[in-house]
Amino acid sequence: MFFPISNTHINPIYLVVVGFVIGILGGFFGVGGSFIAGPALRLMGVDWNYAVGTDLAHIVGKSIVAARQHRTLGNVDLKLGLIMAFGTIGGAECGAQLIQALKRAGNVNAVVSYVAIIVYAGIAIFMLWESQKTLRTDKGRSASVKGVQSKKDHSAFGPVTRSIQRLKIAPMISLPTSGIRISLWTIVLVAFVGGLFSGFLGGGAGYIRMPSMVYVLGVPTHLAVGTDLFEIVISASYGTFTHAIKGNVDILIALVMHTGAVIGAQIGVVATQYFAGPKIRLAFVPLPLIGAAIVIYTLVTGHKL
């Protein structure tokens, strides 16, 4: 099938399958899946700028479906998502400016690559340690009800999270859906950092935001996944718009990919019901590692996937 906007020939079945896989990951983990979509589009000869912009457009559609499904399961905190969207957009702009500054300094590729490897590996190691420790502590504490897992969450990092929640920096915000009361500035800071990495490293940075919501804000994992998806709808729409006006979006490719993502996202969302929070976090560990592996491959071979 010929896509005139990006001037490429791609088999639509390939796009649907890629969309399907990303949809499952997105629905289950609350991530955009740009670390797979970008390289998958590049593999078919799509220019890098189109791969980034088109991926963002596809993320908007996939996240709408997954967020709607999560909402029906009560996994979306709208108030938290809206507050975070502002911080994310601000952070993404700062991240993009940082990239421009590094470009002028002439060492953008090396700096971004090393930061990415450290951040991705750090998240993976921390989540592996925390989820395994929590699972060991939780052994014997049965949370399952007729095969469907309870949304009540436990974390080995809980004491640190609770001390962050106790920081009384006005204004304090109550989030009844998530069951927490926390300073507005903590939420904005978490969102800003997520956005900063999104602008700096590319993609939606769900692999940073979802764990941050769990460990820093103390949001239960199921709600963090759903709320992150809702937040991604807003921030990725903004990203799609800015990329589209720069001529980086082939919406036809995004529409085809999205037909597979719809089914994948629904499977991913349903699957979250059958796993407890620590198990979802443990299963999340390979995702940032894949991101790190892609960056290492790029550094070693000099080819951008």
Place this chain on the structure above:
Amino acid sequence: MKKEAAKNLRTFAIELAVYAVLVTGYFFLVLHLLGNWLYHLENQHRYTYAIVAILLIAGQAVALDALTTLLFRLLRRRWR
């Protein structure tokens, strides 16, 4: 529980088959019709293209989500 899972799997397989037929038709009809118009829009009116792109992907998301939910509901009722 196993019976329920088997029923869900069967419903999902049928949903997937029906969905695949609909999506194939969608590729050839809608995307073929929209292709040239979007190409010209992208070349000549970037701001309009940006808005149309977001509306299209969001519209498709809502429509396909509604379609799959409806298919799933219909098939579950049919097999119950």
